[in-house]
Amino acid sequence: xxxxxxxxxxxxxxxxxxxxxxxxxxxxxxxxxxxxxxxxxxxxxxxxxxxxxxxxxxxxxxxxxxxxxxxxxxxxxxxxxxxxxxxxxxxxxxxxxxxxxxxxxxxxxxxxxxxxxxxxxxxxxxxxxxxxxxxxxxxxxxxxxxxxxxxxxxxxxxxxxxxxxxxxxxxxxxxxxxxxxxxxxxxxxxxxxxxxxxxxxxxxxxxxxxxxxxxxxxxxxxxxxxxxxxxxxxxxxxxxxxxxxxxxxxxxxxxxxxxxxxxxxxxxxxxxxxxxxxxxxxxxxxxxxxxxxxxxxxxxxxxxxxxxxxxxxxxxxxxxxxxxxxxxxxxxxxxxxxxxxxxxxxxxxxxxxxxxxxxxxxxxxxxxxxx
Amino acid sequence: xxxxxxxxxxxxxxxxxxxxxxxxxxxxxxxxxxxxxxxxxxxxxxxxxxxxxxxxxxxxxxxxxxxxxxxxxxxxxxxxxxxxxxxxxxxxxxxxxxxxxxxxxxxxxxxxxxxxxxxxxxxxxxxxxxxxxxxxxxxxxxxxxxxxxxxxxxxxxxxxxxxxxxxxxxxxxxxxxxxxxxxxxxxxxxxxxxxxxxxxxxxxxxxxxxxxxxxxxxxxxxxxxxxxxxxxxxxxxxxxxxxxxxxxxxxxxxxxxxxxxxxxxxxxxxxxxxxxxxxxxxxxxxxxxxxxxxxxxxxxxxxxxxxxxxxxxxxxxxxxxxxxxxxxxxxxxxxxxxxxxxxxxxxxxxxxxxxxxxxxxxxxxxxxxxx
Numbered sequence: 001x002x003x004x005x006x007x008x009x010x011x012x013x014x015x016x017x018x019x020x021x022x023x024x025x026x027x028x029x030x031x032x033x034x035x036x037x038x039x040x041x042x043x044x045x046x047x048x049x050x051x052x053x054x055x056x057x058x059x060x061x062x063x064x065x066x067x068x069x070x071x072x073x074x075x076x077x078x079x080x081x082x083x084x085x086x087x088x089x090x091x092x093x094x095x096x097x098x099x100x101x102x103x104x105x106x107x108x109x110x111x112x113x114x115x116x117x118x119x120x121x122x123x124x125x126x127x128x129x130x131x132x133x134x135x136x137x138x139x140x141x142x143x144x145x146x147x148x149x150x151x152x153x154x155x156x157x158x159x160x161x162x163x164x165x166x167x168x169x170x171x172x173x174x175x176x177x178x179x180x181x182x183x184x185x186x187x188x189x190x191x192x193x194x195x196x197x198x199x200x201x202x203x204x205x206x207x208x209x210x211x212x213x214x215x216x217x218x219x220x221x222x223x224x225x226x227x228x229x230x231x232x233x234x235x236x237x238x239x240x241x242x243x244x245x246x247x248x249x250x251x252x253x254x255x256x257x258x259x260x261x262x263x264x265x266x267x268x269x270x271x272x273x274x275x276x277x278x279x280x281x282x283x284x285x286x287x288x289x290x291x292x293x294x295x296x297x298x299x300x301x302x303x304x305x306x307x308x309x310x311x312x313x314x315x316x317x318x319x320x321x322x323x324x325x326x327x328x329x330x331x332x333x334x335x336x337x338x339x340x341x342x343x344x345x346x347x348x349x350x351x352x353x354x355x356x357x358x359x360x361x362x363x364x365x366x367x368x369x370x371x
Numbered sequence: 372x373x374x375x376x377x378x379x380x381x382x383x384x385x386x387x388x389x390x391x392x393x394x395x396x397x398x399x400x401x402x403x404x405x406x407x408x409x410x411x412x413x414x415x416x417x418x419x420x421x422x423x424x425x426x427x428x429x430x431x432x433x434x435x436x437x438x439x440x441x442x443x444x445x446x447x448x449x450x451x452x453x454x455x456x457x458x459x460x461x462x463x464x465x466x467x468x469x470x471x472x473x474x475x476x477x478x479x480x481x482x483x484x485x486x487x488x489x490x491x492x493x494x495x496x497x498x499x500x501x502x503x504x505x506x507x508x509x510x511x512x513x514x515x516x517x518x519x520x521x522x523x524x525x526x527x528x529x530x531x532x533x534x535x536x537x538x539x540x541x542x543x544x545x546x547x548x549x550x551x552x553x554x555x556x557x558x559x560x561x562x563x564x565x566x567x568x569x570x571x572x573x574x575x576x577x578x579x580x581x582x583x584x585x586x587x588x589x590x591x592x593x594x595x596x597x598x599x600x601x602x603x604x605x606x607x608x609x610x611x612x613x614x615x616x617x618x619x620x621x622x623x624x625x626x627x628x629x630x631x632x633x634x635x636x637x638x639x640x641x642x643x644x645x646x647x648x649x650x651x652x653x654x655x656x657x658x659x660x661x662x663x664x665x666x667x668x669x670x671x672x673x674x675x676x677x678x679x680x681x682x683x684x685x686x687x688x689x690x691x692x693x694x695x696x697x698x699x700x701x702x703x704x705x706x707x708x709x710x711x712x713x714x715x716x717x718x719x720x721x722x723x724x725x726x727x728x729x730x731x732x733x734x735x736x737x738x739x740x741x742x
Contacts, residue, residue: 177684178724185688185696228653228682228718230699264636265654282599283636311599313548317556325556328601347599353549 012142014213015150022083023153023216026255026276026305028341034330035083036366037155038359039259040349041076042088046356048075059104060096063089069140070147077151079356080363083343084152084216087141087209091159091220094201095168097133098125108172115171117179122194128201130208137205138212145213156214158206160221160260161198161243162236165191168198177226184235191235199239203246210251218257218279219243225262233269236260241273248274257307261348264289271296271304280308282347287335294336306333307343310362315346315354319361326365339371383513385584386521393454394524394587397626397647397676399712405701406454407737408526409730410630411720412447413459417727419446430475431467434460440511441518448522450727451734454714455523455587458512458580462530462591465572466539468504469496479543486542488550493565499572501579508576509583516584527585529577531592531631532569532614533607536562539569548597555606562606570610574617581622589628589650590614596633604640607631612644619645628678632719635660642667642675651679653718658706665707676711677704680718681733686725690732697736710742 017023022035043049052072056062063069073088092110096102101113116122131138145154159167167173169180183191206217224236237260244256258270259279270278271293280289286309293304314325326344333342344366350359388394393406414420423443427433434440444459463481467473472484487493502509516525530538538544540551554562577588595607615627629641630650641649642664651660657680664675685696697715704713715737721730 176722178687178722181682181684182687185682185685185692225654229656231682232654262633262654283596283603283633285600311552311556311602313552314556316549316553321556351547351549 012146012213014145015148017153017215018150019083019152022343023255025340025343026216026257028303028305028338031340031371033367033371034333034342034344034369036344036363037082037084037086038076038346038350038362039086041080041082041086041359042072043350044352045350045354045359046075046079059090060102063093063140064136066136066139066143070143073140073144074147076359077148080360081367082152082363084155085144085148086155086218087137087144087157087214089137089140089157091157091163091222092167093134093137094128094158094198094205095164097128097130098168098201100168110167111172112168113171115179116168116194119190122190122197125194125197127197128204130201130204134205134208138208141209141212141214145215153215154213155216155218155257156206156209156212157218157220158202160219160224160236161195161202161239162227163221163223164198164202165194166223166226168194177223184231188235195235195239199243203243206243206247207250210247210254214254216255216257217247218259219275221258221260221263224260229266232260232263232266237266237269237273240270240275244274257343259307267292268296271301274302275304276302277305277307277343279345280306280347282309282311284309285332286329286342287332290333290336290338290341303341305341305343307345309345309347312346312348312350312354315350315358315362317358319358322358322361323365326362327369330366330369334371383517383584385516386519388524388586389521390454390523393714394626396711396714397587397628399674399676399709402711402742404738404742405704405713405715405740407715407734408453408455408457409447409717409721409733410457412451412453412457412730413443414721415723416721416725416730417446417450430461431473434464434511435507437507437510437514441514444511444515445518447730448519451731452738453523453734455526456515456519457526457589458508458515458528458585460508460511460528462528462534462593463538464505464508465499465529465569465576466535468499468501469539469572471539481538482543483539484542486550487539487565490561493561493568496565496568498568499575501572501575505576505579509579512580512583512585516586524586525584526587526589526628527577527580527583528589528591529573531590531595531607532566532573532610533598534592534594535569535573536565537594537597539565548594555602559606566606566610570614574614577614577618578621581618581625585625587626587628588618589630590646592629592631592634595631600637603631603634603637608637608640608644611641611646615645628714630678638663639667642672645673646675647673648676648678648714650716651677651718653680653682655680656703657700657713658703661704661707661709661712674712676713678714678716680716683717683719683721683725686717686721686729686733688729690729693729693732694736697733698740701737701740705742 255276258275264284626647635655
């Protein structure tokens with residue numbers, strides 16, 4: 001059963017969208033100014049986030065608390081003129097729902113009690129009914145979309161199968177992906193079985209987020225860049241491509257952004273998908289990215305917008321530095337002469353040490369840039 | 372005083388080199404087969420290394436123990452038909468000699484007791500007399516070169532200024548380079564002062580290694596890939612370029628390999644140096660790398676060989692997998708039709724979990740490949 005015919009979700013009459021700048025840019029339509037948002041914009045750099053999080057308890061409790069997840073999603077929009085909101089959640093919700101026992105150790109990243117290391121582990125993984133085991137995510141999406149009241153579009157998101165598989169196999173984050181790459185090189189069929197299971201859940205998960213109210217989707221392939229060039233195609237991109245293709249069948253009008261951290265070398269590969277935009281970290285000059293994508297573009301294929309790519313550490317700089325870095329970035333983004341097809345963002349999530357005033361300088365600098 | 376006129380090093384009459392395959396490949400001369408070595412080839416994947424290390428005590432004691440540092444350098448050459456040896460040492464010897472108090476915590480990476488965070492910290496950094504404070508390194512080089520008896524050429528090496536600066540400022544390894552990038556964006560002059568001091572020591576350090584017996588040099592820019600594209604040029608490459616240029620003045624016949632992990636996107640930038648070869652991690656296809664370098668090549672400029680780039684995790688695979696991955700790699704390395712100018716290697720150091728027999732399969736597969 002596809003999530004889209006699940007009728008236990010209330011049919012909402014959401015308010016009409018007031019700010020469609022970001023959606024227009026992705027469709028290569030004219031925009032009055034450059035749309036901008038920040039990955040992890042609801043986060044620890046905001047004192048009001050820390051206060052709400054403290055009320056909720058641990059991180060996953062905050063994700064599962066509809067009212068507070070809604071509250072933290074909206075917090076950055078009260079401070080800054082952001083052009084999108086993004087569901088407050090975690091990329092590890094799917095493996096958590098699959099029963100891997102997600103927990104967080106203080107000072108360390110996320111961990112899983114039951115990593116996937118054997119065929120028996122793999123066979124035990126359930127096929128998720130996302131509207132059941134991940135109903136808290138869908139409730140948050142609907143609640144946030146309602147609370148936004150049409151102010152800006154709402155991103156839903158998921159981790160990519162490869163990125164989720166690394167966590168599921170390693171049992172947490174990793175420097176060298178010892179076990180995951182061990183399977184890749186010694187038992188690739190095992191890894192493909194796992195990736196296939198995850199991909200099916202990711203499709204249903206993103207589909208359900210759209211039904212619940214998400215207006216745009218992003219796939220985070222946070223660790224795609226750890227793969228070899230051929231292995232990226234086989235073990236990461238192939239699954240992302242399939243997910244995007246299936247989502248385009250179910251929801252042709254919902255744009256999808258594909259973000260592979262460290263994937264700048266492989267833009268040609270990533271262009272081979274129905275994604276509307278590719279996210280870029282700060283290692284890739286935007287003018288070169290747009291050149292590559294233009295050169296790669298084939299008739300009848302969806303034209304690829306780009307999103308990114310300021311180094312989040314830029315926000316440690318002075319307002320003057322932030323403004324000059326933004327100008328240099330936007331000069332490159334529009335060097336091709338096409339004043340659309342671009343969404344400004346950081347090249348990765350904003351860090352907890354950023355002064356929120358500096359984040360606002362970034363957002364305002366993007367909007368102040370004359371197209 | 373340059374290290375090269377330091378007369379307290381004994382003038383050695385080293386044995387003539389029997390295997391110059393690697394040096395020939397770097398000069399684009401014909402080779403009988405592809406030269407190959409492995410980064411971190413003297414390491415924890417070898418039981419004999421672990422035994423010698425246990426005798427020496429901690430890691431730095433092993434580096435400072437001339438006989439044992441020589442022993443571990445030679446160990447992998449007894450098992451495998453390697454075409455180069457590399458000095459057994461650490462990239463953090465320079466900051467250690469500068470008084471930062473290097474120590475290793477079990478299960479964690481290297482740490483510094485006294486990180487560089489203020490102008491006073493920076494001003495206190497001594498100008499190193501490398502033959503004094505790093506005399507143990509030079510003794511090891513001479514001892515290893517003597518023990519090699521001309522079997523294969525000996526690599527000396529250093530960390531790049533940027534990579535060393537990240538450790539010196541963060542006080543250890545880092546995920547996001549919070550403090551280093553904080554300086555980069557808020558007080559770049561401070562970072563440049565530090566990089567300048569480090570670069571001066573790196574030049575003297577590599578110079579002294581050549582005088583002591585190193586026949587080829589490698590600069591490890593392990594964290595260069597963390598920088599933005601413009602910042603890589605200003606804060607990493609500019610210093611590497613200067614170091615290589617100065618070494619070429621002092622030792623015109625000593626080849627230099629520049630290895631920036633995650634630097635595949637910036638080969639054009641890296642080509643703008645007098646380095647003889649560029650090292651590549653596994654994200655960059657070798658055929659594309661050689662195409663870029665050929666397109667970039669200017670008359671009178673030193674032609675760039677390439678070194679790399681098998682994913683070290685490949686060695687977790689079966690012998691058949693290793694052999695087929697090696698074949699695919701070498702096919703790409705020589706796709707340009709030029710059967711030289713290439714040194715096979717891993718794209719990063721061999722990991723402690725590799726079966727030494729699999730490392731041997733890799734080395735033999737490279738040599739068995741028909742040019």
